[in-house]
Amino acid sequence: MTKSESIRRAKETIASRRAESIASYERRIAEVSAAVPEFAEIDRELQKTGPKIVAASFGGGDTRAEIEEIRREYEKTAARRREILAENGYAPDYCDMHYSCEKCSDSGYVGIDLCDCLRREIVQNFLESSGLYSLTKNQTFDTFCLDYYEKDDRIVMEQIVGLLKRYADGFDPASSGNLILVGATGLGKTHLCSAVARRVIERGFYVVYESAQGLFGEYEARRFHTNSYTDASEEDDIDRFADCDLLIIDDLGTEITNRFSISCLYYLLNQRLIRHRPTVISTNLRGAELRSRYEDRIMSRVFGEFIPLQFTGSDIRMQKIKKNSD
Numbered sequence: 001m002t003k004s005e006s007i008r009r010a011k012e013t014i015a016s017r018r019a020e021s022i023a024s025y026e027r028r029i030a031e032v033s034a035a036v037p038e039f040a041e042i043d044r045e046l047q048k049t050g051p052k053i054v055a056a057s058f059g060g061g062d063t064r065a066e067i068e069e070i071r072r073e074y075e076k077t078a079a080r081r082r083e084i085l086a087e088n089g090y091a092p093d094y095c096d097m098h099y100s101c102e103k104c105s106d107s108g109y110v111g112i113d114l115c116d117c118l119r120r121e122i123v124q125n126f127l128e129s130s131g132l133y134s135l136t137k138n139q140t141f142d143t144f145c146l147d148y149y150e151k152d153d154r155i156v157m158e159q160i161v162g163l164l165k166r167y168a169d170g171f172d173p174a175s176s177g178n179l180i181l182v183g184a185t186g187l188g189k190t191h192l193c194s195a196v197a198r199r200v201i202e203r204g205f206y207v208v209y210e211s212a213q214g215l216f217g218e219y220e221a222r223r224f225h226t227n228s229y230t231d232a233s234e235e236d237d238i239d240r241f242a243d244c245d246l247l248i249i250d251d252l253g254t255e256i257t258n259r260f261s262i263s264c265l266y267y268l269l270n271q272r273l274i275r276h277r278p279t280v281i282s283t284n285l286r287g288a289e290l291r292s293r294y295e296d297r298i299m300s301r302v303f304g305e306f307i308p309l310q311f312t313g314s315d316i317r318m319q320k321i322k323k324n325s326d
Helices: 003-035 039-049 047-056 063-087 116-132 150-167 189-202 212-223 232-238 259-274 285-295 297-305 316-325
Strands: 179-180 206-212 248-251 279-283 307-311
Touching: 003 039, 003 116, 039 047, 039 063, 047 063, 150 179, 150 307, 179 189, 189 206, 189 248, 189 279, 206 212, 206 279, 212 248, 232 316, 259 297, 259 307, 285 297
Parallel strands: 179 279, 179 307, 206 248, 248 279
Antiparallel strands: none
């Protein structure tokens, strides 16, 4: 799902809520009007208020006094409307308009500013489209445990976690740098990549998180027209890797490395560097292994444009297995 598609779906969700709020309001009005004729008459009188104010505005004379009189009459009639509801066993506000979000009346905006309700929907869609929805439920900064690191390793990891928190909290597509997280398996690279992604998404930015295998698999599917990648919409979806505010490539080096995947990686890194779009990469490969697997033109960009973060310690997964078996 592209960024524009995520935002469009969020707006559709808010619009659907507004439509349901209006439909529910109209059903309640119809219900009470059918049961209480006096209420129906009062409600018709209230509906005339808008046209009366418009007529007064263009009618000349003391417009302000006329409008104020119309408002006083409206308040008097509205009070009688609430009394009728109470007299007939309904809550006084039963026939008021009730929105899911009273702050913006289910419009998604407060003035010209994005309402929190629409922002939450966009964040939710960003999470789903990023590939992170299930991961980020458990893999956050708050759930990252440093107890599995000892002595110097713990000091190093505390520094890395602090740096990544500051990176996520201050993320700006135009100025944030590129990071490469390097270290053996089971040291928390994926967990912290997920934590960064969630924090950046919660701040309203469009993040795409993908494993190296999944990323190059999508490029390959598009290139060779396999699976469903056969039309322009899928091509636009692939472009999210180049266009997103932050791209996170997890486990670089686990993909099948060939001329095509190397070409894709070069293209992607080059495009993002040209567009000043930050990228975070995690890999189990050491520097020498990266150089032997990928071309010099790629490594010159990685080592020249990415800040390396070296993870240390012992495999956390193995520590957990051992602890559970004891």
